[in-house]
Amino acid sequence: xxxxxxxxxxxxxxxxxxxxxxxxxxxxxxxxxxxxxxxxxxxxxxxxxxxxxxxxxxxxxxxxxxxxxxxxxxxxxxxxxxxxxxxxxxxxxxxxxxxxxxxxxxxxxxxxxxxxxxxxxxxxxxxxxxxxxxxxxxxxxxxxxxxxxxxxxxxxxxxxxxxxxxxxxxxxxxxxxxxxxxxxxxxxxxxxxxxxxxxxxxxxxxxxxxxxxxxxxxxxxxxxxxxxxxxxxxxxxxxxxxxxxxxxxxxxxxxxxxxxxxxxxxxxxxxxxxxxxxxxxxxxxxxxxxxxxxxxxxxxxxxxxxxxxxxxxxxxxxxxxxxxxxxxxxxxxxx
Amino acid sequence: xxxxxxxxxxxxxxxxxxxxxxxxxxxxxxxxxxxxxxxxxxxxxxxxxxxxxxxxxxxxxxxxxxxxxxxxxxxxxxxxxxxxxxxxxxxxxxxxxxxxxxxxxxxxxxxxxxxxxxxxxxxxxxxxxxxxxxxxxxxxxxxxxxxxxxxxxxxxxxxxxxxxxxxxxxxxxxxxxxxxxxxxxxxxxxxxxxxxxxxxxxxxxxxxxxxxxxxxxxxxxxxxxxxxxxxxxxxxxxxxxxxxxxxxxxxxxxxxxxxxxxxxxxxxxxxxxxxxxxxxxxxxxxxxxxxxxxxxxxxxxxxxxxxxxxxxxxxxxxxxxxxxxxxxxx
Numbered sequence: 001x002x003x004x005x006x007x008x009x010x011x012x013x014x015x016x017x018x019x020x021x022x023x024x025x026x027x028x029x030x031x032x033x034x035x036x037x038x039x040x041x042x043x044x045x046x047x048x049x050x051x052x053x054x055x056x057x058x059x060x061x062x063x064x065x066x067x068x069x070x071x072x073x074x075x076x077x078x079x080x081x082x083x084x085x086x087x088x089x090x091x092x093x094x095x096x097x098x099x100x101x102x103x104x105x106x107x108x109x110x111x112x113x114x115x116x117x118x119x120x121x122x123x124x125x126x127x128x129x130x131x132x133x134x135x136x137x138x139x140x141x142x143x144x145x146x147x148x149x150x151x152x153x154x155x156x157x158x159x160x161x162x163x164x165x166x167x168x169x170x171x172x173x174x175x176x177x178x179x180x181x182x183x184x185x186x187x188x189x190x191x192x193x194x195x196x197x198x199x200x201x202x203x204x205x206x207x208x209x210x211x212x213x214x215x216x217x218x219x220x221x222x223x224x225x226x227x228x229x230x231x232x233x234x235x236x237x238x239x240x241x242x243x244x245x246x247x248x249x250x251x252x253x254x255x256x257x258x259x260x261x262x263x264x265x266x267x268x269x270x271x272x273x274x275x276x277x278x279x280x281x282x283x284x285x286x287x288x289x290x291x292x293x294x295x296x297x298x299x300x301x302x303x304x305x306x307x308x309x310x311x312x313x314x315x316x317x318x319x320x321x322x323x324x325x326x327x328x329x330x331x332x333x334x335x
Numbered sequence: 336x337x338x339x340x341x342x343x344x345x346x347x348x349x350x351x352x353x354x355x356x357x358x359x360x361x362x363x364x365x366x367x368x369x370x371x372x373x374x375x376x377x378x379x380x381x382x383x384x385x386x387x388x389x390x391x392x393x394x395x396x397x398x399x400x401x402x403x404x405x406x407x408x409x410x411x412x413x414x415x416x417x418x419x420x421x422x423x424x425x426x427x428x429x430x431x432x433x434x435x436x437x438x439x440x441x442x443x444x445x446x447x448x449x450x451x452x453x454x455x456x457x458x459x460x461x462x463x464x465x466x467x468x469x470x471x472x473x474x475x476x477x478x479x480x481x482x483x484x485x486x487x488x489x490x491x492x493x494x495x496x497x498x499x500x501x502x503x504x505x506x507x508x509x510x511x512x513x514x515x516x517x518x519x520x521x522x523x524x525x526x527x528x529x530x531x532x533x534x535x536x537x538x539x540x541x542x543x544x545x546x547x548x549x550x551x552x553x554x555x556x557x558x559x560x561x562x563x564x565x566x567x568x569x570x571x572x573x574x575x576x577x578x579x580x581x582x583x584x585x586x587x588x589x590x591x592x593x594x595x596x597x598x599x600x601x602x603x604x605x606x607x608x609x610x611x612x613x614x615x616x617x618x619x620x621x622x623x624x625x626x627x628x629x630x631x632x633x634x635x636x637x638x639x640x641x642x643x644x645x646x647x648x649x650x651x652x653x654x655x656x657x658x659x660x661x662x663x664x665x
């Protein structure tokens with residue numbers, strides 16, 4: 001047993017020499033950004049349509065909704081938690097919002113407020129249950145993943161809800177100075193989340209709790225409150241992305257954003273967040289989401305087989321996390 | 336003559352009274368669909384409910400929320416078999432995975448009517464379905480017609496979108512489309528994308544296709560969510576008058592797109608009849624009636640020109656469905 005641990009400890013030192021050139025540890029985001037830029041350059045070389053206004057606009061729109069979902073899921077990840085329910089919450093929010101408009105005849109504003117409040121309540125319940133009831137967040141939000149999707153299906157009778165006011169889709173397609181409104185909205189939500197994580201006390205508490213919950217408690221951080229806030233934010237951002245999906249497609253679909261919780265978590269992780277908590281940035285989330293969107297767009301432009309695309313995305317997640325771990329182990333080794 | 340009529344009337348009266356007395360009131364048919372989340376399967380349920388009402392029996396409407404969930408459908412069928420209903424009507428999400436459970440239900444003495452998508456076994460009463468390959472062929476014919484009308488020629492690049500990998504009915508549609516399109520040598524298929532049965536993915540895929548092939552003249556979307564997504568992309572890019580979009584099934588969104596000229600033709604099945612006839616057949620089979628192994632429920636083509644005609648009305652909106660006599664001619 002002792003021998004086994006020893007040889008494992010020696011392993012990184014050998015491997016590291018392969019990456020001798022990367023002596024100084026840069027944040028993972030830097031490498032992922034470099035990779036994204038590389039993919040952009042390659043696509044610009046191989047597809048004459050990649051670097052066109054139309055396509056860049058498409059990419060900016062496509063990344064917006066995914067990135068907002070990823071931003072939200074970063075808060076629990078920073079806490080060493082996880083929110084698996086964000087895709088279902090997005091779907092449920094879309095259903096509530098579109099049914100209030102199409103079936104209950106409410107105005108956009110009323111529907112918006114009701115949906116956002118519903119989203120916040122869901123998030124607070126998630127946070128409260130995982131902190132106060134002592135149920136692991138993985139389980140709490142796994143229940144949510146199933147339950148909220150079920151609720152969305154139940155409310156809508158499983159059907160898509162059409163009859164949205166045309167203004168909604170017009171907004172989703174509009175641009176300000178050639179930049180899609182959706183993208184600007186994503187930037188605004190991204191900046192808000194970044195500010196909260198990087199410059200407020202609550203944000204610093206989140207990293208502190210994620211690094212070591214016990215010592216956070218001992219120094220007097222109100223852990224329960226911070227946990228509830230971060231899950232509420234995850235749900236809020238999921239709700240927003242659900243509303244934007246409705247605007248984009250001009251319909252509410254109970255199946256909208258199915259499986260997108262995994263894409264959101266993957267974007268955060270590829271962007272440098274650690275599932276063990278205490279680490280992760282909004283910028284990283286954005287770059288991660290952008291990389292996945294770019295790969296999807298590139299695969300479509302180059303006509304890469306849809307199944308290969310999935311394999312490539314899987315390899316990418318594995319590689320980035322491996323590379324990150326390698327760096328961390330090396331850093332630990334250099335002490 | 337009068338006497339004959341009287342007897343006939345009496346006989347008719349008897350059957351009506353018999354039905355009212357509820358000969359079948361104890362009969363229970365389980366109707367299991369692939370996904371409870373789409374309008375299409377909702378229409379199957381509508382037809383089944385109407386049949387239950389007409390026959391005075393009870394039905395249970397069952398299914399997994401998502402077509403991706405094959406395992407759950409197997410479980411639902413196994414549970415249904417254990418409860419021994421009068422009959423089972425089922426649409427198989429995956430031909431192979433559902434084969435054994437359908438076998439088991441039949442062996443347990445329950446007549447199984449398979450609708451829409453086949454199971455890989457012959458141990459069932461009948462298979463009541465759209466000929467999806469024919470539907471795909473019709474899509475190719477409509478596409479060629481539309482391209483001809485638009486461009487005056489019969490050349491150009493075409494792409495098609497598959498909603499989901501591994502579903503037999505979708506594979507058949509695609510096969511019919513691809514094969515039929517070969518009879519138009521000027522039309523070439525340049526792209527094929529496979530989605531995850533989600534409208535926003537279909538939207539992104541279609542946008543990218545239209546970017547990658549600015550000279551694309553046609554898109555075929557092989558189910559309603561793909562049709563919703565592709566329609567949104569075409570309308571966003573203002574290509575409604577340039578790209579011929581042909582899609583399967585009928586969602587509210589798709590119907591709107593047909594009216595606004597974004598979707599040029601919808602290939603429409605008759606899910607109402609699958610549900611309606613499925614329940615009748617299952618009940619009849621439970622009483623010994625023999626059926627042919629395959630019954631085609633037909634496909635229709637809906638365009639802007641015929642969308643308001645009464646015969647299409649019932650196909651687009653099950654509430655307007657009028658049951659009319661079948662006289663033997665398709």
